[in-house]
Amino acid sequence: RLAAEVSSALSVEYQQRYGLDIPEWRVLATLGFRNDACSAQYISHCTRTHKSTISRAVTALMARQLIERIENTHDRREFKLRLTRKGAALYQKLIPRLLRREQEILSCLSAQERKDFAHVLGKIEKSLGLVQTSGEADAKQGY
Template sequence: MATGSAAKKREPEPLVVLEQFLPYRLNVLAGLTSSALAQIYAERFGLSIPAWRVIVTLGQYEARTARDMAPDGVMHKSTVSRAVSALEKRGLIVRRPNLEDRREEWLALTPEGRAIYEAVAPEALAVEERLLSVLTPQEQKTLAALIDKLTQQARSLAPETIEEGDA
């Protein structure tokens, strides 16, 4: 009959240590970064994360279809659709027919939407700069290359129907 420490059952080693699991760590980093940015665009302009992504995409490309925006922002098409509807109701974006494909519409910023983009984009870039300030220029280049590499690999592994923020 075993007594003392020999009688204690050893806890099995965990298969995953959450704080060391890369998908979890990336999600934490993304969440914290999004929270910092949300303070700018949510408090000042009443924009959700998906709405901000639509505004930024249209600010960058002038006009896009909702279908084109979903994979760019890793958002499900229903998420993009809800954001587009909300932004249109607020008068921040307009829809124009796509004469080449009547099933979809071109989306563009209104002058009010462009003003929001131009007001908040520099502040978002400042948050990015503060975040990256702890890295040397070489570390920043290495990080960008590693993120690109991991993103490409993750796209090959991920099902097309995954919602943003999962993992």
């Protein structure tokens, strides 16, 4: 519930100003954070978003020329996604706003509590074996 509320609070920044929905932001943010091309499968896995939802978001972002496909020269059925210049510029505009909003949300915690919170979240992520690399996600089936 908390994750959904935080996501909703942050989504105001990109929905109202830029017309992005949550899945579209997840695709844009994943590509921007990685600063490297990756598969839709990777995005689906690391954001825990169903592949059909990611597929719709990818289609919408491509139509707005915010992301582009890079085909595998050896297998044309395979492709990766990356931000276009327009998409990268939008990501760079949004990140400072979202980080400020995140700080507002976390302002109820002391500096030590924030540090402890980040540490605990990291431990939980590690315990759950969350995917860290594009290759790991691409190697998994069903995403």
